[in-house]
């Protein structure tokens with residue numbers, strides 16, 4: 001028991017002394033942002049842009065540097081049509097696992113940033129990019145938000161992921177006959193919409209805002225998105241880009257609550273370790 005008290009004491013000391021950099025997960029109540037990761041993709045990004053254009057909605061695209069370099073014309077279209085661009089890293093490596101640590105994270109961000117600005121032919125306007133999202137949402141606790149902060153970028157994850165990659169993965173239909181691919185995409189779209197309907201039922205714009213994660217690299221995304229927009233529009237959310245939702249959040253209330261969540265997670269890990277050590281020492285003393 002004494003060990004537990006020591007562990008709890010340690011937890012309080014760690015929590016009080018820890019400088020935790022926040023990651024944003026959601027918009028303020030009443031606002032909702034559609035975000036699209038991993039692109040631009042030569043086939044599906046234009047389809048997603050067509051859906052957004054038809055609906056008159058602006059989204060936020062977290063781009064990969066290597067794909068920006070391969071498809072600069074798509075970056076130009078995203079920007080021209082008034083969508084927001086964010087950084088997702090150069091080649092989708094986990095930023096918390098890079099052997100070069102903070103220096104390597106910074107290189108991923110800077111290289112992608114440079115590629116985007118080069119694609120836009122506008123190297124004098126770096127302010128066009130305000131946020132980043134780490135691949136897989138892995139921030140390495142403070143590591144990624146801290147490096148991002150140094151570059152005046154906010155690290156942004158999401159509040160709702162329909163886990164679209166689990167239905168049809170990127171490129172997995174490329175070698176299939178067209179009719180087979182269409183059948184699979186239609187089936188995946190129907191299944192995904194059925195799976196996310198329960199979540200939509202519980203979305204309440206009065207209580208909280210949302211940041212939705214999708215991938216503009218998947219064949220099912222355009223069809224799902226068109227249906228999702230229809231369902232969400234009936235819910236009275238104001239659909240915004242991520243930096244609009246951050247700008248409308250002067251109290252930073254959600255950042256503070258995420259900071260608390262970060263601290264609780266750190267604390268939980270310490271208590272879990274202390275409990276495991278305690279159990280081991282009791283077993284040993286028998």
Ligand SMILES: [Zn+2]
Pocket residue numbers: 037038088092135136
């Ligand atoms: Zn990704």
